[in-house]
Amino acid sequence: MSEQHGPALVFRKFGLAHRRPDGEDVLLADVDLELPTHGFYVFVGASGGGKSSLLRILAGLVETREPAPKMSGELLAWGEPVTDEHPESLRDQVAAILQDEGLLDELTTRENVELALRAADRSPKLAVGLLAQVGLEHAPERPAQLSGGMRKRLAVARALAQSPRLLLCDEPTAGLDAEAARTIAKLLREAHDQDAQRTTLVITHDLDAFAGIADGVLVLDRQQRTLRLERPDYQPSPAENVRRSGAVQAGEPAAVHALRRLLLRLAAIGETVLESLRRLPPFELGLVLRTVARCVCEPIVFVAIAGAVIGGLSTFFALKNNPVHGGFESSLLTGTGKVATAVLVPLLSGFFFTARMVAGAAARLGTMKRTNQIAALQTMGIRPADYLLTPLLWGMVVAMPLVTLAGVVAASAAGFLAARMVSGFTTVGWATAWFASVDPRDVLVVLAKTTLSGYLIAVTCYHLGTGPKRSGAEVGEAVNRAIVVGMALVLAVHAGLTFLVYA
Numbered sequence: 001m002s003e004q005h006g007p008a009l010v011f012r013k014f015g016l017a018h019r020r021p022d023g024e025d026v027l028l029a030d031v032d033l034e035l036p037t038h039g040f041y042v043f044v045g046a047s048g049g050g051k052s053s054l055l056r057i058l059a060g061l062v063e064t065r066e067p068a069p070k071m072s073g074e075l076l077a078w079g080e081p082v083t084d085e086h087p088e089s090l091r092d093q094v095a096a097i098l099q100d101e102g103l104l105d106e107l108t109t110r111e112n113v114e115l116a117l118r119a120a121d122r123s124p125k126l127a128v129g130l131l132a133q134v135g136l137e138h139a140p141e142r143p144a145q146l147s148g149g150m151r152k153r154l155a156v157a158r159a160l161a162q163s164p165r166l167l168l169c170d171e172p173t174a175g176l177d178a179e180a181a182r183t184i185a186k187l188l189r190e191a192h193d194q195d196a197q198r199t200t201l202v203i204t205h206d207l208d209a210f211a212g213i214a215d216g217v218l219v220l221d222r223q224q225r226t227l228r229l230e231r232p233d234y235q236p237s238p239a240e241n242v243r244r245s246g247a248v249q250a251g252e253p254a255a256v257h258a259l260r261r262l263l264l265r266l267a268a269i270g271e272t273v274l275e276s277l278r279r280l281p282p283f284e285l286g287l288v289l290r291t292v293a294r295c296v297c298e299p300i301v302f303v304a305i306a307g308a309v310i311g312g313l314s315t316f317f318a319l320k321n322n323p324v325h326g327g328f329e330s331s332l333l334t335g336t337g338k339v340a341t342a343v344l345v346p347l348l349s350g351f352f353f354t355a356r357m358v359a360g361a362a363a364r365l366g367t368m369k370r371t372n373q374i375a376a377l378q379t380m381g382i383r384p385a386d387y388l389l390t391p392l393l394w395g396m397v398v399a400m401p402l403v404t405l406a407g408v409v410a411a412s413a414a415g416f417l418a419a420r421m422v423s424g425f426t427t428v429g430w431a432t433a434w435f436a437s438v439d440p441r442d443v444l445v446v447l448a449k450t451t452l453s454g455y456l457i458a459v460t461c462y463h464l465g466t467g468p469k470r471s472g473a474e475v476g477e478a479v480n481r482a483i484v485v486g487m488a489l490v491l492a493v494h495a496g497l498t499f500l501v502y503a
Contacts, residue, residue, distance in 0.1 A: 006079070007034040008166065008199035009058075011227065013073035014083075016050055016057075021254045024070060027053065029225040031073070035199065035218070040192045041229070042210045043203045044236055045220030051203045052099075054220075055168050058201075059096040060086030061375050063468055065268045067260050077166060092120060092381045095164035099171045101155040102376030103143040104368075109136065109154060112143065116161035119380040130157040134187060149180040153187065160191050162380060167192070169202040173209050181209035189213045207235065272463040275385040276393055276455070283386035291391035295399035299356040303403045304410040306352045307345050311411025314340055315418040329423050330433040333415075337434035340415065341408050342442040343498055349407035350453050350490040353400055355483065358461055361392060362482035365465025366475035374466060389462045393455065400454035401447055408446075445501050453493045457486040 016028040027050030071083045080087045114124040134153040173181035192200045217234040282288040318336045368374050374384050419425040464478045
């Protein structure tokens with residue numbers, strides 16, 4: 001990386017406000033400030049004043065499905081404007097340590113660091129050294145087994161894997177005791193000093209942990225709606241730590257605000273569909289294969305049992321309630337076989353597959369969104385669609401036809417047992433009658449219905465799971481919507497294609 005001169009961050013008449021239905025909550029106005037390169041700055045201010053919002057803007061983590069914060073003036077990072085859209089040139093130069101760490105629970109401690117190294121085009125072998133650097137050379141294998149302080153250390157190691165020019169930290173010592181907080185603060189300073197091109201910005205309410213470490217204190221003055229850079233020994237007064245309501249100015253009318261939200265959500269649906277097509281080539285083949293295996297193995301027994309019940313019962317009642325009392329049994333069995341294999345069992349297999357897989361996938365994605373795991377992927381320069389949507393698409397598109405086949409086979413086997421029990425059909429006699437009218441067209445139609453259904457429910461899971469999540473209740477709502485919408489899509493696809501082909 002070539003040496004960069006000039007300030008790291010420049011604010012020129014910069015303003016920041018949150019769009020609300022009742023107006024604009026002004027956080028900053030007319031800010032003029034420059035932060036020199038290679039400074040280690042702590043960022044303080046009353047809670048709710050806009051520190052985290054500013055950090056997310058710098059990290060490129062603005063939520064695209066909701067009205068974005070209103071920005072005016074200029075905010076430059078090494079001369080690159082970040083007020084309109086986060087520039088791609090900064091994507092691999094900015095790393096963020098988020099308040100919830102955003103550790104990927106499905107990966108091991110070492111794999112979390114290795115993923116960041118691969119995303120930065122660095123050797124995964126460096127993970128061992130980075131873990132040792134933060135004191136985690138003998139850490140537990142799974143992130144869930146780490147203590148609070150160890151999770152912070154792992155987040156630091158993962159951020160350093162990117163070798164960032166700008167390191168952003170949101171409350172990295174929150175929830176830690178004084179000794180652990182001081183350790184994390186020193187660790188951040190040591191990492192900062194190892195790279196002469198790095199600038200570090202740390203949001204904190206714990207100035208004691210950073211005493212004697214910071215090069216300056218960036219103060220967000222909520223009352224004056226401005227930023228200023230103070231000396232390293234600055235201590236805010238008690239009055240400055242009290243949250244005050246911001247200046248609310250007239251903004252767009254509530255109806256316009258609601259329309260903006262609606263249009264953003266509609267645009268997000270289109271963006272998800274486009275992403276599903278653009279990002280179809282696997283980003284990590286191993287992850288795709290594991291997802292396919294999981295999508296096949298988890299529901300296949302459940303669907304096969306359901307198919308057996310459907311095939312057995314439908315055959316039993318069709319023969320047992322024969323209106324001509326034993327006549328035309330072969331014809332009756334032929335009709336049952338056609339309906340079961342081409343229409344009924346594939347439809348219900350789609351329902352059972354959706355019920356089994358969609359809830360888990362939507363809950364997993366919603367939890368990842370709420371705990372900043374998806375944001376962590378973005379800060380590593382990884383498109384969430386590559387890591388989450390692509391494996392899910394391949395998993396469900398490949399798995400649904402295979403699982404449906406298992407349901408059809410189980411239904412046919414149960415149908416044979418029922419036919420033998422009620423009417424004494426032989427194996428050859430049953431097979432001749434059951435598959436008499438099943439032709440290659442039926443196979444192609446079932447393949448089309450299951451493949452399209454798998455694609456649609458994968459897109460639905462991803463879209464609803466990765467939407468804004470502020471609470472566990474919103475995760476639960478997304479799961480419920482994904483199940484309902486997924487089943488509705490399966491029904492629509494099966495009904496539509498069946499009618500189109502057979503009407």
